[in-house]
Amino acid sequence: MGTFFFYNNRKPRQYKYKPILYDPDEEERKEKLNRRIHEIKKEMNALTPEEDTNKAEEIRGEFLAQTKHLKRRKEREEAGKSSFLTNNGLLIVILLFLLAILFFWILS
Template sequence: MGVFFFYNNRKPRKFNYKPILYDPDEEARKEKLKNRIEAVKREMGVLPERSEIDKKDFKSEFVSQTRFLKKRKSREESGESSFITNNKILIFIGIVLLLIFIFWLLR
């Protein structure tokens, strides 16, 4: 077992990781080249214009990819009720109990 001394505390080693295969200049060069190739293809008419690609509706695309949101949307469209309408009685009982508790404290 070690003894704790206030004057000789060892500090933890610092994290000093240097990636071996990552070169930020090379990544920037590849990205620039990729953007230039896409621009040339757009000029030639091989790729659609950038504005057509960006016009996708993000919300509908996101909802279509998530199971929970798909279920919620289908429930809302079918007319099924929400949490409040399903639990009106429980909410009412909770409010009544809260009021009784408050009046009991004020006595």
């Protein structure tokens, strides 16, 4: 069995995959072109109902609808409700603990 030394630990090999057919500049150009085409069609009111909807927003909405805790969080954020106790609960507990220690230290 090998021994453990702090000064000479081997690091795991790095993953160095370089895609051959992927060009990020080309992807960016295509995305900008598609956005511009969409904006022009929107200005001319030539969008079909399928093109008019935003697929990412639909997926996000469906995902939020399927998870209870994310749905509740979104409702709270939309309502603007955030109580002082929920935001600063740990800070209040620590402060009360320190006050209790100070109180018992003064009495003894």
